Amino acid sequence: MTALPPIHFWFDFISPYGYFTSLRIESIAARHGRRVRWRPMLLGVTVLKVMGLKPLLETPLKRDYVLRDLRRTARRESIALGRDLLAPAMNPLPAARVMAWLDVHASTHATAFARNVFDAYWGHGENLDQTPLLQHALRAAGVEDALAAVALQRSPAAELLHASVDDALRAGVFGSPFMIIDGEPFWGYDTLGAAEHWLVHGT
Amino acid sequence: MTALPPIHFWFDFISPYGYFTSLRIESIAARHGRRVRWRPMLLGVTVLKVMGLKPLLETPLKRDYVLRDLRRTARRESIALGRDLLAPAMNPLPAARVMAWLDVHASTHATAFARNVFDAYWGHGENLDQTPLLQHALRAAGVEDALAAVALQRSPAAELLHASVDDALRAGVFGSPFMIIDGEPFWGYDTLGAAEHWLVHGT
Numbered sequence: 001m002t003a004l005p006p007i008h009f010w011f012d013f014i015s016p017y018g019y020f021t022s023l024r025i026e027s028i029a030a031r032h033g034r035r036v037r038w039r040p041m042l043l044g045v046t047v048l049k050v051m052g053l054k055p056l057l058e059t060p061l062k063r064d065y066v067l068r069d070l071r072r073t074a075r076r077e078s079i080a081l082g083r084d085l086l087a088p089a090m091n092p093l094p095a096a097r098v099m100a101w102l103d104v105h106a107s108t109h110a111t112a113f114a115r116n117v118f119d120a121y122w123g124h125g126e127n128l129d130q131t132p133l134l135q136h137a138l139r140a141a142g143v144e145d146a147l148a149a150v151a152l153q154r155s156p157a158a159e160l161l162h163a164s165v166d167d168a169l170r171a172g173v174f175g176s177p178f179m180i181i182d183g184e185p186f187w188g189y190d191t192l193g194a195a196e197h198w199l200v201h202g203t
Numbered sequence: 204m205t206a207l208p209p210i211h212f213w214f215d216f217i218s219p220y221g222y223f224t225s226l227r228i229e230s231i232a233a234r235h236g237r238r239v240r241w242r243p244m245l246l247g248v249t250v251l252k253v254m255g256l257k258p259l260l261e262t263p264l265k266r267d268y269v270l271r272d273l274r275r276t277a278r279r280e281s282i283a284l285g286r287d288l289l290a291p292a293m294n295p296l297p298a299a300r301v302m303a304w305l306d307v308h309a310s311t312h313a314t315a316f317a318r319n320v321f322d323a324y325w326g327h328g329e330n331l332d333q334t335p336l337l338q339h340a341l342r343a344a345g346v347e348d349a350l351a352a353v354a355l356q357r358s359p360a361a362e363l364l365h366a367s368v369d370d371a372l373r374a375g376v377f378g379s380p381f382m383i384i385d386g387e388p389f390w391g392y393d394t395l396g397a398a399e400h401w402l403v404h405g406t
Contacts, residue, residue, distance in 0.1 A: 052263070061372075062254065068387075
C-alpha cells in the first residue's frame with residue numbers, strides 16, 4: 001500500500017499563527033494517516049518583496065486587530081503565549097537556515113527542532129537567533145553535537161534556505177502558516193478546519 | 204429583561220467573503236438570542252486609502268489563492284456562486300448608499316435588501332449598480348415604491364454612507380466581513396467559529 005502524500009506545512013518562525021498551527025498540525029495529520037513535512041519560508045521575501053505589502057504589525061488598523069485576535073485565540077485554546085507581542089521580532093534567518101538544513105540532511109529531527117524554536121520564541125519570549133541557543137534547541141531535538149555543528153554553519157544552510165523559499169514561491173506559498181495537501185493550498189490558521197475537511201472528503 | 208446587544212455585521216457588497224457570511228450570520232445570531240445590524244462599509248476606503256494596501260485581486264500570489272479558496276468554500280458549503288470571479292467588480296456605491304439609508308430610515312427592510320443584493324451579485328452575477336435593478340431589490344425586500352424613491356436619491360444617502368464608513372473606521376473595521384460583538388472584533392469569514400465561541404462563552 002502506498003503511503004498518502006505528506007502535508008506540506010510552510011511557516012516562518014516569526015509568524016504567531018504559524019506557531020498556533022505548529023501545535024495542531026501533527027495531530028490533524030495523524031488522524032488522517034498523513035505525515036507532515038515542516039518547511040521554512042520567509043515572510044520578508046514573500047509578503048514584503050514579492051507581494052509588495054507591509055508587515056502585519058506595520059499595517060494600520062490590522063495591527064491592533066491581530067494583537068487582539070492572537071491573545072483571544074491563545075486564551076480560547078489554552079496556548080502558551082509568553083512573548084511580549086510588541087517586542088521587536090527576532091531575526092528569523094539563523095533558525096530558518098538550520099531548519100532548511102535539517103529538512104535535507106536530518107529530517108527526522110526537523111519537526112522537534114521547529115517545535116523547540118516556536119515554543120522558546122512564542123511560548124517563552126526567547127529570541128533564538130544566537131548560536132548557543134540554537135545549539136540547545138538542536139540538542140533538545142536529539143541532534144548530536146557534531147551534526148549540530150554542521151547544521152549551524154552558514155553554508156550550505158543559507159543556500160538550502162534560499163532554495164526552500166524558492167520552492168515556496170513556486171508552490172504559491174505567500175503567508176505563514178501555509179499548508180499544501182495533495183496540491184491544494186490552505187493559508188492561515190483559520191483554515192485548519194477546511195484543511196481537515198479536505199483530508200476527509202478530498203474537496 | 205434587557206435584550207442582548209446586536210451583532211454588528213459590516214460588509215462591502217463586492218466582498219465575496221462578505222457574501223458567504225451574509226448567508227450564515229442570522230442563524231448564528233438567532234442561536235444565541237442576538238439580532239444583527241447589517242452595515243455597509245467600503246473596502247475602497249479602508250483597505251486602499253487608510254491601510255495603503257492593494258485590492259485583493261491585484262495582489263500577486265494572494266489573488267490565485269483567493270480564487271481557489273472561494274470556489275472550494277462554495278463547493279464545500281453548497282453556496283451558489285454564479286458570478287464570473289474574474290469579471291470586473293461592480294461599483295458598490297449605489298447599493299451601499301441605499302443600504303446606509305435603509306439602516307437609518309427603514310431598518311426593518313435593510314437585511315432583506317442586503318441579502319437581495321448579495322444574492323443577485325454573487326449568486327447570479329448581476330451588477331446591482333443601476334437604479335432599476337436596485338428598485339427591484341428594494342421592492343423584493345418589501346420597501347414600497349414611494350419610500351424606495353427616497354432611498355434611491357443620491358442625497359442624503361451618500362452622506363449617510365459617508366457617516367457609516369466613518370463609524371466603521373472609528374470601530375476599527377478594516378475588512379469585509381467584519382463582526383463586532385459586545386465590542387469584540389472578528390474579521391473574516393473564517394472567524395465565524397471564534398465569533399460563535401464568543402457568543403457562548405464570552406471569551
